[in-house]
Amino acid sequence: MKNDIFKIRHRIINQPYTRKEYIKRIPQGKLEQMKWTYGNENEKFHFELHLVSQNVKYITASSLDAVRVAMGHVLGEKKFFFKVLVYPHIVLREHGLLGVAKAERLCKGMKRSFGKASSTCALVNLGQDVIILRTDDLNLARRALDVASKKLKPSWKIVQTKSS
Numbered sequence: 001m002k003n004d005i006f007k008i009r010h011r012i013i014n015q016p017y018t019r020k021e022y023i024k025r026i027p028q029g030k031l032e033q034m035k036w037t038y039g040n041e042n043e044k045f046h047f048e049l050h051l052v053s054q055n056v057k058y059i060t061a062s063s064l065d066a067v068r069v070a071m072g073h074v075l076g077e078k079k080f081f082f083k084v085l086v087y088p089h090i091v092l093r094e095h096g097l098l099g100v101a102k103a104e105r106l107c108k109g110m111k112r113s114f115g116k117a118s119s120t121c122a123l124v125n126l127g128q129d130v131i132i133l134r135t136d137d138l139n140l141a142r143r144a145l146d147v148a149s150k151k152l153k154p155s156w157k158i159v160q161t162k163s164s
Helices: 002-009 061-075 138-151
Strands: 047-053 057-060 080-084 090-094 116-124 129-135 156-163
Touching (some): 061 080
Antiparallel strands (some): 047 129
């Protein structure tokens, strides 16, 4: 009984679906246009900050793109380097329901339907780094990662790992 209550209150993340050979069309969205690394990786900076997850969660490809754009606006023309470390491999499926009157009669027996691929997401574990940001301005870096954490689901931590 205790385990049943735990399953009801806490969503257990199952094995993700990544078998792409059975899917006719995998939604790319902006993944092909999206750059995962910005700036010069070999350049020396004074500060390095990481955006670290505080629990297990899924991050969609569209939210990763929103984070990338928002951080680019905050950082502007300053010298920086940032890298998105997660890649959305997991295929999300949804079953399109009818939006007409009496549609519930047509949708009987669709409890575990396979559905069409709608988008992709990345599984982020507890304590996993999602973004690395290197720059010389610490306040600007903290503000950029704060904006990034607000674009994603809650409970993120900003960790400073290097200062030289």
